[in-house]
Amino acid sequence: MxxxxxxxxxxxxxxxxxxxxxxxxxxxxxxxxxxxxxxxxxxxxxxxAAIAALQKRIAHGAFGYSLTPTAYYDAYFAWQKERYGIELHREWLRFGTGVVQSLSTLLQFLTQPGDSVMIMEPVYHPFRHVIENNGRQVVVSELVEADNGYQMDLTDIAEKFSNKEVKVLMLCNPHNPVGRVWSEQELTDLLELCRQEQVIVISDEIHHDLLLEGAHFTSALSLKDGLYRDNMVMVDSPSKTFNMAGLLLSHVVIPNPQLRDRYDQQQEKLSAPAGNILGFVAGEAAYRTGxxxxxxxxxxxxxxxxxxxxxxxxxxxxxxxxxxxxxxxxxxxxxxxxxxxxxxxxxxxxxxxxxxxxxxxxxxxxxxxxxxxxxxxxxxxxxxxxxxxxxxxxxx
Ligand SMILES: Cc1ncc(COP(=O)(O)O)c(C=O)c1O
Missing domain, CATH: 3.90.1150.10 (Aspartate Aminotransferase, domain 1)
Known part of the structure; x- marks a missing residue:
């Protein structure tokens, strides 16, 4: 269009x-x-088509407890596969009411109070707030502004991983606010380092559909045929792409079954709701037709x-x-x-x-x-x- x-x-x-x-x-x-x-x-x-789907669902008039529609999984998985070659499995996927809420839940079981969590500033400010609000320590590795744009400082990251005993790295790809879409090589170098140092990666990929001409998005899930999947969690949502943040829906993709169990336990502890029927209805139609x-x-x-x-x-x-x-x-x-x-x-x-x-x-x-x-x-x-x-x- x-x-x-x-x-x-x-x-x-x-x-x-x-x-x-x-x-x-x-x-x-x-x-x-x-x-x-x-x-x-x-x-x-x-x-x-998403507005029409919402209207139809709303016209029905009853909004009792709801299951996640099978069509939602199908539409989201097809979108990810066709556009980016990302293979997802139903058992990996959990839902939250927003990416920031999901980030908070993840930190609560991936780390202990006082643990160090790394972010690369300048970065979306709720990353810092989520760490601090959960009583964890923020460790910053500054992005470096070079002639070819903002770059990660792998030497600094490696040093801080060991000096500060970092447990989790919060990655933003594409990176809000500096607009970088990290390349496959950059991500591989970073995720390899995280694997060696046993630092778990939370890859926030909420902006991944918003690509300017020439940009090529690689999910951390797809690197090296999934080599790093056990050491990471991916979060995203249809909300940023399709303008539906008010419908409160986020994806938490956890391929590692042990981490997934711990996520489920944490959700239970919080009695947290998993998704919102109107978000599923709108998101399904948006992924299918958008x-x-x-x-x-x-x-x-x-x-x-x-x-x-x-x-x-x-x-x-x-x-x-x-x-x-x-x-x-x-x-x-x-x-x-x-x-x-x-x-x-x-x-x-x-x-x-x-x-x-x-x-x-x-x-x-x-x-x-x-x-x-x-x-x-x-x-x-x-x-x-x-x-x-x-x-x-x-x-x-
Ligand atoms: C990197 C990043 N993560 C998460 C969010 C917010 O997600 P949600 O509204 O689902 O909490 C934003 C919104 O700007 C963002 O830029």
Whole structure:
């Protein structure tokens, strides 16, 4: 589907729908009159077949305790196999009510209080919160910004694995907020090190459908014909791809039967619900029919990215817009033109942008903005013009 068709059919005004991004803006930023480019959801409706499936299920009217539909497994497994060559098995798969909730449950049985858990900052900030909220220690290995983009620092990772007795590594692939889609070689090097050091990997692959042209996604599950599967858990969800975070559904893929048993015990201890019938209904239809819809979404993201990059860099060649390989989140380095102490005032109060400031993702994110591109071109373009104008006035 091309961009115009997608926008005509699926763009929707989310104001006054209890949307965190729109209706929570005043609470978070002190004003409701900003360009909303923060929370990682989109301004688009689900694929039409998913909406129709929800309508049909809702029209039935009864919502008692429900099983996971067999059709859900079939649709998700076919999507993963056809698009990425990932082979999944029904017995490996568990469900949660969100990826962050699943990450928390995983840490509760994979580690003990006080254990060290590694993250690579700058990274999606709930990684740190989940570790700290569970009384575990955060160990950071900083990503390194090289000429060819952000890289993992394997030497630093190896050193910290042994010095800090790291038990779990939380991997983000594609990496929010720096937009890297890790290559097969990079992942193999990392997972091999984890295997040797007996560090369990939680691979958060929630952004894996959001690939820009030329990007090739490899799941940690598929490396070396599954060599690392026993030493890892993969989490993802249809929520990021299809804009259904409010339907509360996540996947936890655990090929190792011992780890799976321990996950099940932990879920039981928490009396945790496993999934949500409306999430299954919408997700099944979206996986079964959503390929065209997704190509439309990605066309919007690609054009918004191009606009942002070209306009910011034309006005200020020193601004760095990181190459976007995956996710719909642009990572913009304004440090050459704005001091960190002035960033919030200029961007939020003057330019009227509601964005996530880089320092939220770790110390090394200072001076950066994370800009959500899964929005209408009107919203994005008006925001970019406003930012450029503010920065120009600030320099004058
Ligand atoms: C890497 C990553 N993991 C998890 C989530 C959130 O998932 P959920 O809403 O299912 O908890 C996000 C949302 O932005 C994310 O970027």
């Amino acid at each position: 091309n961009k115009d068709e997608f926008l005509a059919k699926y763009a929707v005004d989310r104001k006054n729908t209890n949307s965190v991004k729109w209706d929570g803006m005043a609470g978070e930023f002190g004003s409701a009159e900003l360009f909303p480019l923060w929370v990682a959801d989109t301004e688009f409706k689900l694929p039409e 390929a065209e819809w997704l190509s439309g979404l990605l066309a919007v993201v690609a054009d918004n990215y191009k606009y942002l990059q070209e306009h910011l860099q034309a006005a200020f060649p020193a601004i760095k817009v990181t190459e976007l390989q995956g996710t719909y989140l642009a990572w913009v380095d304004l440090s050459a033109v704005v001091q960190e102490k002035d960033l919030k005032h200029l961007v939020q109060d003057e330019a009227k942008l509601a964005v996530d400031f880089g320092s939220m993702f770790g110390k090394s994110g200072a001076g950066h903005l994370r800009v959500n591109l899964a929005t209408t071109p009107e919203n994005l373009q008006a925001a970019v013009s406003s930012l450029v104008k503010t920065l120009q006035e600030n320099q004058a």
